[in-house]
Amino acid sequence: MAVAREATPVESAADVRDADLDREDLIQIYRNMLITRGIEERGHILYRQGKIPGSFYTGRGNEGAAVGVATAMRAHDVGAAVQRDMGVHVTRGTEPWRIFAQYMGRVDGLAAGRDGNVHMADLRLGLIAMVSHLPAMMPVAVGCALAFKIRKEHRVAVGWSGDGAMARGDAHEAMNLAGVHRLPVVFVVDNNQYAYSTPNRLEFGVDHLADRAEAYGFEGVLVDGTDVLTVYREAHRAIEKAREGGGPTLLELVTLRMEGHAVHDDAFYVPRELLEAYTKKDPIERYRRWLKEQGVLDEVAEDAVSADVKKLLGDALKRADESPLPAPESVLDGVYAEPEELETPHHQ
Amino acid sequence: MATKTYLQAISDGLREEMRRDSRVFLIGEDIGVYGGAFKVTQGFLQEFGDDRVIDAPLSETAIVGGCTGAALMGMRPVCEMQFSDFVSCAFDQLVTVAAKQHYRVGTPVPIVVRLPSGGGFSGGPFHSQNPEGFFAHCPGLKIACPATPADAKGLIVQAIRDPNPVLFFEHKHLYRRIKGEVPDGEHAVEFGKARVHREGSDISIITYGAMVYTAEEAAQAVADRDGTSVEIVDLRTLTPWDKQAVMASVAKTSKVIVLHEDTHTSGFGAEIAATIAEEVFENLDAPVRRLTAPDTPVPFSPPLEKAYLPQVEDVVTAIEELSAY
Numbered sequence: 242m243a244v245a246r247e248a249t250p251v252e253s254a255a256d257v258r259d260a261d262l263d264r265e266d267l268i269q270i271y272r273n274m275l276i277t278r279g280i281e282e283r284g285h286i287l288y289r290q291g292k293i294p295g296s297f298y299t300g301r302g303n304e305g306a307a308v309g310v311a312t313a314m315r316a317h318d319v320g321a322a323v324q325r326d327m328g329v330h331v332t333r334g335t336e337p338w339r340i341f342a343q344y345m346g347r348v349d350g351l352a353a354g355r356d357g358n359v360h361m362a363d364l365r366l367g368l369i370a371m372v373s374h375l376p377a378m379m380p381v382a383v384g385c386a387l388a389f390k391i392r393k394e395h396r397v398a399v400g401w402s403g404d405g406a407m408a409r410g411d412a413h414e415a416m417n418l419a420g421v422h423r424l425p426v427v428f429v430v431d432n433n434q435y436a437y438s439t440p441n442r443l444e445f446g447v448d449h450l451a452d453r454a455e456a457y458g459f460e461g462v463l464v465d466g467t468d469v470l471t472v473y474r475e476a477h478r479a480i481e482k483a484r485e486g487g488g489p490t491l492l493e494l495v496t497l498r499m500e501g502h503a504v505h506d507d508a509f510y511v512p513r514e515l516l517e518a519y520t521k522k523d524p525i526e527r528y529r530r531w532l533k534e535q536g537v538l539d540e541v542a543e544d545a546v547s548a549d550v551k552k553l554l555g556d557a558l559k560r561a562d563e564s565p566l567p568a569p570e571s572v573l574d575g576v577y578a579e580p581e582e583l584e585t586p587h588h589q
Numbered sequence: 590m591a592t593k594t595y596l597q598a599i600s601d602g603l604r605e606e607m608r609r610d611s612r613v614f615l616i617g618e619d620i621g622v623y624g625g626a627f628k629v630t631q632g633f634l635q636e637f638g639d640d641r642v643i644d645a646p647l648s649e650t651a652i653v654g655g656c657t658g659a660a661l662m663g664m665r666p667v668c669e670m671q672f673s674d675f676v677s678c679a680f681d682q683l684v685t686v687a688a689k690q691h692y693r694v695g696t697p698v699p700i701v702v703r704l705p706s707g708g709g710f711s712g713g714p715f716h717s718q719n720p721e722g723f724f725a726h727c728p729g730l731k732i733a734c735p736a737t738p739a740d741a742k743g744l745i746v747q748a749i750r751d752p753n754p755v756l757f758f759e760h761k762h763l764y765r766r767i768k769g770e771v772p773d774g775e776h777a778v779e780f781g782k783a784r785v786h787r788e789g790s791d792i793s794i795i796t797y798g799a800m801v802y803t804a805e806e807a808a809q810a811v812a813d814r815d816g817t818s819v820e821i822v823d824l825r826t827l828t829p830w831d832k833q834a835v836m837a838s839v840a841k842t843s844k845v846i847v848l849h850e851d852t853h854t855s856g857f858g859a860e861i862a863a864t865i866a867e868e869v870f871e872n873l874d875a876p877v878r879r880l881t882a883p884d885t886p887v888p889f890s891p892p893l894e895k896a897y898l899p900q901v902e903d904v905v906t907a908i909e910e911l912s913a914y
Contacts, residue, residue, distance in 0.1 A: 319662070356693045369661055370694040374685045380651045381686060384658020384666070391614060391640045391664065398658070411681075414651035421646060576728045578697035578752035 245451030245461035245493065251470035254535055260474040267537050268546065270312055270469055274304040274525050275550045277328040280337055283554055284344050288504055292562075293344050298358050300325030302467070302499035303431055305524030308332050309472025310399060310429055310492070313480050314367070319385050320399035321369040321378035323406075324359045325431050325498070333366040337554055341561030349564035355575075376402035379415035379428060386419065386426035386483075397425045397483045399476075405436020407450050416491065420457035423488035427479045428454075430491070431466065433498035438510045451493035459489045466494030467522040470531070496524070593771045596764040598738035599703075600629050601771070602745035603667065607637055610665060613749055614641040616652055617669030617703075626671045627705055627764055649678035656700040657687045657754075665749055666700050673704035673758060674718045687754040688729030697752040701745070707760040707799055707850055708898055713889035719798070719851040719882075724756050725827050725860070731755045731780060732827040736801035738769040740825055743778030750777065760799040767802070783831035785838070789820035792911055793838040795861055796848040797824040800899060804848055807904035817912055827857055835861060836869050843874040844911045848899060853881040875914035880907050 251257060257267070281299040288297045300307065307328025314320060314333075322329035330340065335351070343350030343361050351361035352370065362368035369385075371378050382400025389396040402412055407430055419426050430450050434441050447453060454461030464475050472494055479490035497519035501508040532538035538546075593601065607613045614637075615630060621644040624631030634642045645652050649670060656666035670676045676683070679702075687698045708717030724730050731753050735741040741759065748755040786801055787808055794804040801823045808819035822838050824830050839845055845865060847858035862877040880899050888894050 321658075352693050353695075360693065362694060364661065364694075364696050369658070370690065370696075372685050372689070374681050377654065377681060377686050380654025380682060381658040381661070383651060384655035384660070385662045386658070387616075387643075387655055388659040388662035388664045391659075411650050411654065414646075414648035415654065417646055418648055418651040418655065422643075575692050575695065577731070578691045578699075580750070580752055582697045583699060583752045 243448045243452060243463070244455045245449050245463045248462055248464040248471050248475045250465065250468055251474050256474070257470060260470065260477060262473070264537055266312070267532060268542070270308055270473070271528060271532060271538065272546050272550060273308045273312070273328060273332045274469065274528065275546065276337060276553065277304045277308060277331045278525060279550055279554045280327060280331070280340055283341070283558060285504070287341070287344055294346050295357055297344070297504040298324050298502070299500050300327050302496045302519060302524065303433060304328050305469035305528065306431055306466035306472050306494040306496055309469040310476040312473050313476035314397070314399060317367065318397045318399065318480065319367040319369065321371060321382045321401060322362075323371050323375055323378065323401045323403055323431065325403065325433060326401055327359060330359070330362070330368065333368055335363055335366060336557070338557035338560040341558055342564040345561060346566060347561060347564035348567050349561065354567040375406035376409060376412045376415070378402070380411055380418075382426055383415045383419045383424060386424035387422070389425050390422065395484050397427060397480045399427045399429060399480070401429045401431065403436065404430060404432040404434065404441060404444055404450060405439065408444055416453070416457040416489070419489045420459055423486070425483040425486075426489045427476065427483055428489060428491045429476070430493045431496065432493050433496045435498050435502070435511065437502040437506070449493055451491055454491035457489070459491065461491040461493065464492055464494050466496035467519070467524040467527060469524055469528050590770045590772060592768050593738045594765050595738045595741050595759070595767045596627065596629060598742040598771045599745050599759055600631070602742040603630065604633065604636070605775070606746055606749045607633070607641065612663060613665040613667060614643065614659070615667050615669070616643040616645050616655065618645055618647060618671045620644060620669050625669060627761065630669070649675050650682055653679035653682040653700070653702060654686065656702075657682065657690070657698050660698050660700045661696060667703060667749060668700070669703045671705070672716045673706035673720055674715045676702065676704055676720060680723070683724065683730065683754065683756070684727050688727050691753070692729060698754050699752045701748045701755045701757055704756055704758045705761050706758045707762050708887050708894060709762045711889055711891055711894060712887070714886040717887040717894075719758070719849070721756070721758055721827060722851050722856050725857050729754065730828060732758065733780065733825065734758045734797040734827060735825060736763070736786070736798055736823050738767060738771045739776070740778055740784070742771050743776045744780075744825065747777040747780060751780065758798065762799045778825065780826045781829035781831050782825065783834035784823045784825055785834070786821040786823045787819065789818040789842065791818045791842055792844045792846065792908055793820045793822060793842040794846045794848050794904070795822045795824065795835055795838070797827065798850065800848045800850050803899060803901055804904055806901040807908060810901065810905055811908050817908060819908060830861070832864060832868070835865065839865055839869050840872050843872055844914070845873070846878045846880055846904070846907050846911065848880045848904065850882055850898060852884050853879065854884050856881050875911050878907050878911055880904060
């Protein structure tokens with residue numbers, strides 16, 4: 242028996258106006274989704290070319306979920322996104338060439354070669370770099386929200402997790418602490434139905450992960466994560482509620498992981514019918530269709546966006562490839578921060 | 590200068606930093622209304638309010654992870670593990686998140702984790718440990734282990750001002766037993782500078798925390814008996830540790846005991862002994878002697894705990910053996 246509220250889909254233009262989006266916003270969302278997928282598709286090519294060391298992880302199928310939430314965040318809000326959330330980095334303004342450099346372990350990557358894949362973030366864009374041990378970023382997001390509450394700032398933190406990581410204790414401790422202090426934080430679960438090879442039914446015993454919110458004293462919302470506008474609307478509601486002092490919300494965004502856990506995994510264990518069903522629900526195709534039906538996007542505009550994204554990513558690849566690999570002697574640098582690094586406006 | 594207990598000195602350091610810097614706040618279990626299990630933060634809630642003195646649920650992971658998030662947002666969080674033993678529950682947030690953030694993406698994480706540690710009270714296996722060794726192995730963390738009231742204040746102040754995650758091991762057995770002169774007002778002690786607790790010329794004891802006093806009693810006993818002159822070097826901080834001071838003492842005495850309350854294998858003493866062997870082997874007139882707790886959990890019953898913790902007589906015996914070598 243579900244406890245969480247099921248989000249009503251955004252359908253009409255009136256719904257969109259209600260969600261505070263104008264035409265420009267709608268096109269920007271589309272563009273960010275295309276960039277997100279384009280980056281990861283080009284990542285596959287780089288991987289096959291042997292330019293990406295280690296493994297390679299993507300978030301295909303999660304573009305709407307990631308872009309939807311990030312679009313609802315304001316400039317001064319912060320977030321700790323996880324490995325299927327490239328769309329968050331793109332939407333917050335991370336430059337694609339730096340992401341390609343990150344993939345390839347170059348000095349211009351966001352981790353400058355110290356870490357790879359989506360283990361990156363630009364704090365100046367309000368993002369905090371994830372670690373592998375998820376959902377370790379949920380308590381960190383709670384700490385950001387605690388800082389906002391102490392300083393009485395109207396800012397909100399967003400803490401992401403995947404469905405698999407919700408089985409770990411960090412999730413419980415983070416949501417409990419946030420519930421106790423009614424902190425301005427929104428928890429987002431990218432539920433792509435698989436934790437590596439483990440399906441939802443072997444991950445949790447409740448019907449929906451969002452049902453757990455009730456136990457922490459706040460609302461849980463179940464959202465179709467392939468529907469970017471519905472994700473946006475629910476994230477917007479939750480973020481603004483948190484900003485107004487209404488406490489946390491847990492958003493469960495249901496998608497399907499459309500590729501393996503990482504590039505080495507062919508995901509043979511995902512039933513074909515499920516993959517086919519979600520192929521039909523592809524977040525980008527779905528949204529493109531809706532934009533055309535609503536008359537937001539015509540052929541000319543669509544081609545213009547596609548060409549623009551193609552050029553952006555082509556240039557980005559070229560620029561990233563010019564970025565050097567780190568010098569071996571720099572391996573010892575930066576284990577510890579120096580005092581002057583705290584003498585920034587951000588830290589004062 | 591005023592005479593203070595070790596506990597008062599920590600409390601003063603925290604209070605003065607909170608008065609000086611509105612970014613400093615405290616979070617932990619029972620630190621507010623109750624004033625902390627050991628009363629280090631007594632009166633803080635009344636002075637600073639519940640926004641800056643936060644009673645947290647039993648959630649070491651969320652407490653430490655929360656500190657990291659708040660630090661990234663420009664705050665200077667200080668959290669308390671009620672007993673240092675419980676830091677095991679926050680291991681991941683320290684070792685995986687806080688310690689590696691600066692190296693990975695260049696963002697400083699200025700947090701302090703206060704860790705009441707050490708045995709001697711029949712606290713048993715879960716309220717008596719000295720877990721500094723786990724964290725000394727992790728690049729990106731700093732570790733302070735004050736022995737005197739002056740250092741307790743100076744190092745907690747420095748820990749709060751340091752731009753890195755600092756583990757502050759405060760020894761429970763020193764809280765009220767040890768009194769000493771503490772400089773009034775602003776007082777910070779630089780990390781990585783050892784202190785010669787007692788000058789001597791025959792044997793060096795390299796130690797930290799409560800074992801400084803065990804070493805001192807032993808040194809006094811042998812001095813009174815036969816004039817053996819023991820030098821005691823108090824490391825004060827383990828990460829970074831003052832190699833130069835240790836090597837200078839070894840050059841002077843040529844015989845070394847490394848003493849700590851933590852267990853033996855892979856304890857921090859192993860690092861000191863290995864470094865001495867690597868760097869100043871030719872200065873040694875005897876093998877480096879490690880004196881530590883044995884490789885067991887901390888036992889509960891008094892005779893067992895006494896057998897576990899290095900005692901003054903153990904140090905005396907080690908001094909005698911080294912003298913005779």
